[in-house]
Each structure stands twice: as C-alpha cells, then as structure tokens.
C-alpha cells in the first residue's frame with residue numbers, strides 16, 4: 085500500500101490532464117469570414133430590419149430553434165441576460181414572487197430581482213438536486229408569478245409534474261438550461277418544456293462562444309418581448325406598435341456576429357462532445373465501483389443526463405473520514421487540467437452555497453438603500469432567507485456533495501483510470517486519514 089500524497093507520498097499522476105479546449109479550425113474559419121465581412125454586429129436599437137441583428141445571429145437562432153424543437157430562439161450575450169429578459173418578458177414585477185432553486189449558479193435567482201420581483205426558494209430533491217413539484221407546491225402563494233426551474237448539473241428536472249402544477253395555478257415557467265444543452269426530458273428537448281428556456285454559452289459550458297446565451301420559446305408574444313428587452317425596447321415600442329408596455333425597459337443584451345459564428349460551429353460539435361462526456365462518465369463510474377462512501381449521481385425521471393459536472397454523494401459515516409479530508413486527499417493525488425491550471429484540480433466540496441445565504445438576501449439589500457424589492461411597499465409577502473430554509477440543499481452543499489469536472493472532453497479512458505486510481509488509493513488509506521482527521525479537527529465552512 086503506497087503512502088498518500090496528502091501524507092507525503094508520491095501522487096498517482098503529475099502530468100497535467102489534457103486541456104479543456106473545444107475551439108478549433110472550424111471556429112477560426114467562421115471568425116475569419118466575419119472579420120473579412122467587416123460587419124461585427126448589425127443590430128440597430130430602432131424598429132428597422134436590423135432590429136433583429138445580422139446574418140450570423142439570425143442563422144444561429146434558426147439552427148438553435150431547430151435543435152430545441154421550438155418555434156423561436158433569441159440569442160443574447162449571456163445566460164444571465166437571457167434570464168433577466170425572460171423574467172421581464174413574462175411580466176414579473178413589483179409585488180410578485182418568483183420561485184427559484186437555492187442550489188444553482190446565483191444568476192438563476194437574481195433574474196427575479198432584475199425586474200423587482202422577490203425570489204422565493206423551494207428546496208431541492210436530495211437525489212437529483214433540482215427543485216420538484218413536491219418542493220415547489222408549498223411555496224406557491226397568490227403572489228407567485230413564475231418559477232425558474234434549473235436543470236442542475238446536467239440533468240433535466242422532473243418537468244411534467246412541475247408544468248401540471250404551474251398550469252393549474254396560472255404560473256409561468258422558465259427553464260434555466262445553462263447546464264443541459266441538447267439534453268432531453270422523456271425524449272423531449274429541454275428549452276421546449278416551459279414557457280421560456282435559457283441556455284449559456286460561457287467558456288465553462290459544454291459548448292461556448294466565450295460569453296453568450298440563447299432563449300427559446302414557442303410563444304410569439306414572449307419571443308417579441310424577449311427581442312424588445314434584448315434591444316432597447318423603450319426606443320422601439322412606438323414604431324413597432326407594441327401595446328403592452330409593462331417591462332418594456334430595454335437593455336443591450338445583443339450577441340455579436342463573431343460569437344454567433346463561433347456558436348454555429350460549436351453547435352455542430354455539440355452532439356459528439358456530449359456523447360464523449362456520457363461515455364467518460366460510464367467509464368469512470370465503472371472504475372470507481374467499490375470506493376466506500378461514494379454514491380454516483382442518479383438519473384431520474386428525465387431519463388437523460390449530460391453531466392455538466394459529475395456530482396457524487398459522499399457519506400462520511402461510511403468511511404469515518406470527513407468530506408474535507410477525503411476531497412483533499414484525492415486532489416493531492418491528481419494534476420490540474422491544461423489551460424485551467426490556476427483553478428487547481430477540478431474537484432470540490434459541494435457546489436455553490438445555497439443562494440439565500442448570500443449577503444444580499446440575509447441583509448435584504450437590493451436596490452438603493454431601501455431594500456427594494458424585498459421591503460418594497462408593493463410586496464405584501466415576508467421574505468424568508470433563514471439558515472435551515474432548504475434542508476436538502478444545505479445538507480447536499482455542506483455535508484454530502486462532491487463535484488468534479490474530470491469527465492470533460494478531451495479526457496479519455498487512461499486519464500479517467502488515473503482519476504479512479506486516486507480514489508481507490510484514498511479508499512485503501514482510510515485508517516491513515518481517520519488518524520489525520522483526529523489530529524486536525526476539520527473546520528466547517530463558514531455559513
């Protein structure tokens with residue numbers, strides 16, 4: 085039995101893992117064509133044919149609508165922008181509540197605040213980590229205007245019961261699809277299940293354009309409102325003959341021609357990149373069999389998972405070793421990934437701290453110095469962001485979840501075997517780690 089790297093031994097591997105780089109010759113050619121054209125964006129913020137953007141933007145939207153099975157796709161310069169636009173397009177405003185997940189990238193809840201609505205957090209399902217009809221139902225009030233469902237970690241949430249519940253109450257649904265491009269729910273594409281879907285094209289996602297995003301919808305009215313909010317609505321509504329002026333406060337959320345051209349090349353590669361991730365997870369999960377205390381992510385009712393991250397559940401009672409020490413020990417055995425060396429080994433405890441524990445929520449500090457929208461006179465509810473609000477999310481984050489990104493392309497079988505070897509080596513050395521834990525009582529993450 086060899087000594088753990090954490091305790092002074094040699095690590096399993098020192099050569100960096102292959103760089104996470106999905107950009108190649110196709111993207112270069114696409115960018116050069118745009119540069120040669122000299123038109124890097126063709127958007128005009130007035131009612132004019134160029135209100136809809138240039139040729140790359142419009143083609144990219146057509147192609148995205150086709151893969152999403154939706155009537156419309158509206159590109160934006162980030163998923164965050166898209167979520168803001170979606171909340172506005174659905175008419176959320178002062179006095180309204182938007183039900184959100186606490187366990188996601190923070191923008192999935194901030195979007196509600198962007199139009200002065202108040203986020204209300206529903207707990208997550210402990211096995212699939214997304215909000216569910218069962219956790220959403222008790223949070224519905226007469227003020228609930230919309231639900232932002234996040235398909236978290238790569239797995240679509242259980243949408244049929246959520247849509248049934250929402251329709252029964254006349255509530256709109258936004259799907260945050262940032263982590264699930266091309267994923268399906270019971271065979272249907274994500275982004276086509278709710279009223280609006282929003283995708284991310286930032287550098288860390290399955291495919292990317294550096295920064296970028298895409299909204300999808302089957303509703304003509306919502307599509308028009310998304311286009312307006314994307315591009316200076318207040319300057320356009322008069323000539324366009326738009327009658328409903330609620331939330332017609334425009335931003336500049338426009339995607340450039342270069343990004344759109346890169347996106348079109350990326351979209352062609354997406355099926356192969358996602359298939360590679362799935363195959364890598366299968367390989368890794370087989371190789372990890374027998375490591376005590378680890379439970380692999382479950383695929384729930386969606387029947388699909390595109391593995392944005394690989395979120396395992398760790399049971400410290402089963403090993404007698406704290407999660408902190410276990411993760412540190414595995415990380416010490418492995419190298420960082422090329423191009424992302426500065427991030428260290430792409431593995432960590434939990435994901436993002438439950439959102440309602442962020443200072444903005446704990447201190448009800450929103451717009452200006454008067455705590456809007458939380459303390460806005462139009463809001464008749466009582467904001468609730470106390471520790472303990474969502475026990476499943478808190479347990480997942482503070483105690484159980486171990487995430488890593490080592491299943492990303494271009495990782496291959498031999499790389500993943502090294503990852504598994506690190507886990508097995510740690511498993512063989514649990515007694516030494518128990519002694520280590522005993523000597524260095526772990527510090528809990530500050531809440």
Ligand SMILES: *Cc1c(COP(=O)(O)O)cnc(C)c1O
Nearest residue numbers: 162163164189192262284285286
């Ligand atoms: C990445 C991400 C976002 C934000 O995407 P940007 O394009 O960076 O704005 C939103 N929601 C989730 C779930 C994400 O993972």
